[in-house]
Amino acid sequence: MKKEDQRLRYAILANDIVIFAIRDGTLNVLLVKVKKASFRGLWAVPGGLVRPSETVDTCARRYLRQVVASGDVFLEQLYTFGKVDRDPQGRVVSVTYYALIPDAERILDCSDDYAAVAWFPVDRLPELAYDHDEVVQLAVDRLRSKTTYSNIIFSLLDREFTLSDLQRAYEIVLNRKLDKRNFRKKILSLNQLVKTGKKTTGKAHRPADLYRFRLRRYATIQIL
Amino acid sequence: MKKEDQRLRYAILANDIVIFAIRDGTLNVLLVKVKKASFRGLWAVPGGLVRPSETVDTCARRYLRQVVASGDVFLEQLYTFGKVDRDPQGRVVSVTYYALIPDAERILDCSDDYAAVAWFPVDRLPELAYDHDEVVQLAVDRLRSKTTYSNIIFSLLDREFTLSDLQRAYEIVLNRKLDKRNFRKKILSLNQLVKTGKKTTGKAHRPADLYRFRLRRYATIQIL
DNA sequence: TCAAAAGTGTTCGTGCTACACCCATGC
DNA sequence: GCATGGGTGTAGCACGAACACTTTTGA
Numbered sequence: 001m002k003k004e005d006q007r008l009r010y011a012i013l014a015n016d017i018v019i020f021a022i023r024d025g026t027l028n029v030l031l032v033k034v035k036k037a038s039f040r041g042l043w044a045v046p047g048g049l050v051r052p053s054e055t056v057d058t059c060a061r062r063y064l065r066q067v068v069a070s071g072d073v074f075l076e077q078l079y080t081f082g083k084v085d086r087d088p089q090g091r092v093v094s095v096t097y098y099a100l101i102p103d104a105e106r107i108l109d110c111s112d113d114y115a116a117v118a119w120f121p122v123d124r125l126p127e128l129a130y131d132h133d134e135v136v137q138l139a140v141d142r143l144r145s146k147t148t149y150s151n152i153i154f155s156l157l158d159r160e161f162t163l164s165d166l167q168r169a170y171e172i173v174l175n176r177k178l179d180k181r182n183f184r185k186k187i188l189s190l191n192q193l194v195k196t197g198k199k200t201t202g203k204a205h206r207p208a209d210l211y212r213f214r215l216r217r218y219a220t221i222q223i224l
Numbered sequence: 225m226k227k228e229d230q231r232l233r234y235a236i237l238a239n240d241i242v243i244f245a246i247r248d249g250t251l252n253v254l255l256v257k258v259k260k261a262s263f264r265g266l267w268a269v270p271g272g273l274v275r276p277s278e279t280v281d282t283c284a285r286r287y288l289r290q291v292v293a294s295g296d297v298f299l300e301q302l303y304t305f306g307k308v309d310r311d312p313q314g315r316v317v318s319v320t321y322y323a324l325i326p327d328a329e330r331i332l333d334c335s336d337d338y339a340a341v342a343w344f345p346v347d348r349l350p351e352l353a354y355d356h357d358e359v360v361q362l363a364v365d366r367l368r369s370k371t372t373y374s375n376i377i378f379s380l381l382d383r384e385f386t387l388s389d390l391q392r393a394y395e396i397v398l399n400r401k402l403d404k405r406n407f408r409k410k411i412l413s414l415n416q417l418v419k420t421g422k423k424t425t426g427k428a429h430r431p432a433d434l435y436r437f438r439l440r441r442y443a444t445i446q447i448l
Numbered sequence: 449t450c451a452a453a454a455g456t457g458t459t460c461g462t463g464c465t466a467c468a469c470c471c472a473t474g475c
Numbered sequence: 476g477c478a479t480g481g482g483t484g485t486a487g488c489a490c491g492a493a494c495a496c497t498t499t500t501g502a
Contacts, residue, residue, distance in 0.1 A: 011274065011276050013235050013237065013317060050235065050306075052235050052315055055306045055307045056306025056307075056317060057307070059306075077303065077304060080280060080301060080304040080319045082274075082279040082280025082281055082283075082319065083279045083280075083281070091276055093280060093319075095304045095306065095317075162454085163454085163455090164453075179494085180455085180456095181455090181456070181457080181493095181494085182493085184456085185456095185457095186490095186491085202500095203453075203500075203501075204451075204452065204453085204501040204502060205451080205452040205453040205454070205500055205501075206452085206453060206454045206455075206498060206499035206500055207499070207500065208454055208455085209454085209455090386481085387481085387482090388480075388481070403465075403466075403467085404481090404482085404483095405466095405467085405482090405483070406464075406465070408482080408483085409483095409484095410463095410464085424481095425473090426473095426474085427474075427479080428473065428474040428475065428478075429471095429472070429473055429474075429479040429480040429481070430471055430472035430473055430479085430480065430481045430482075431472070431473065432480080432481055432482085433481085433482090449502105450501105451500105451501095451502090452501095453498100454497100454498075454499080454500100455496105455497085455498075456495105456496090456497085456498100457494105457495105458493105458494095459493085459494095460493085461491090461492085461493105462489105462491085463488100463489090463490085463491100464489080464490095465486100465487085465488080465489095466485100466486090466487090467484100467485095467486100468483105469482105469483090470482085471480105471481075471482075471483100472479100472480100472481080472482100473479090473480095473481100474477105474478095474479090475476105475477090475478090
């Protein structure tokens with residue numbers, strides 16, 4: 001037991017975050033170009049080592065703030081990958097998270113930490129370092145799944161949006177078309193939305209009513 | 225960065241498993257009495273440290289085999305608790321799992337590792353060590369939730385069972401009554417069950433048809 | 449006036465809910 | 476023969492799915 005304890009000191013805890021946003025009509029993931037070690041030049045999701053003084057949640061929040069201006073975004077633990085060979089020269093266990101941000105959210109300059117930062121559509125990812133292809137895939141599955149039985153979609157939208165925006169968001173995340181009339185009927189019957197009274201302007205078509213979520217807080221609700 | 229790396233060597237990875245079985249008409253959890261350290265005498269779920277040479281999954285399987293005879297049971301990662309003060313003298317991050325076993329499954333004598341082993345109904349737990357009350361609660365929630373949209377319930381049943389057994393299992397896990405006729409109609413329409421042709425005997429009432437699952441493999445299916 | 453998206457109801461079928469009585473066995 | 480759980484059908488209702496035209500604006 002003592003010997004086991006000794007060797008355990010070499011297990012390293014890491015943290016990786018899959019950050020989603022809807023951009024140009026597709027679901028995108030934020031990737032960074034790895035600066036150091038054996039995967040140099042490949043893309044990966046942001047993350048790094050967990051400090052012994054911080055909780056795993058705090059750590060995820062820290063790495064999120066490294067790249068995203070506002071810390072007020074949806075962030076949830078995804079899965080812990082125990083097989084990862086993150087750093088080929090050592091055993092690393094990674095606790096992964098996923099985050100949702102609106103397209104408008106500002107991405108910070110973090111050239112100190114990463115060689116580059118860029119958005120990629122989830123269905124056209126470059127080759128990824130570590131086991132991050134698996135991590136991203138799992139995150140997409142989780143997001144899809146939670147979208148059908150909760151209100152998390154609001155985390156991908158601006159504060160105010162049209163019903164068409166909302167429908168588009170659902171269609172992009174779920175990757176299927178929805179019927180406009182049925183969608184509106186259903187979503188309005190859930191009593192989650194309120195009209196702001198404002199309308200869109202400046203578009204070459206009929207102005208749309210703007211809505212916002214009654215509560216911008218996670219809730220499980222049967223939507224689709 | 226180098227300094228951070230140094231300190232990280234003191235983060236310890238642990239593994240805890242919530243083991244469920246249906247016994248005496250209630251959902252039960254297997255608890256062990258802690259032998260060592262500051263929580264001596266309190267109950268906890270089985271688990272321990274992760275060896276640097278094993279994956280986290282392998283480790284969970286190892287602790288499961290410590291107490292359960294057959295390794296062929298449902299086992300799934302639950303959540304990673306990063307705040308835990310498992311051992312008050314060091315920082316421990318615990319990757320938790322939950323397992324489902326049939327009542328008939330044999331529990332091993334593991335007095336080497338634990339001071340005692342016993343089943344407790346989930347709604348009448350003793351005081352638990354560490355943050356294990358939170359862990360068990362989350363496991364129960366997950367089990368309930370997955371029961372409604374998958375076939376995991378088979379892991380809690382024997383190979384052969386009556387429709388009443390099955391209904392009872394659902395009622396116990398979900399904690400609500402189901403209508404007998406509607407339940408049978410629904411469950412049979414899913415094409416998951418096959419009659420074995422055998423019947424129960426020796427009971428002071430009409431014999432019941434015995435069924436088994438067509439596939440004893442996890443699948444997500446809309447059940448309730 | 450044309451293009452482009454917003455907004456709006458009805459019909460039909462499926463699936464969930466509620467509900468009560470006879471059957472086969474052991475004692 | 477009696478107590479105990481096993482086994483079976485139907486009717487009403489709510490909800491999801493399919494479907495097309497008018498409205499309002501900018502250019």
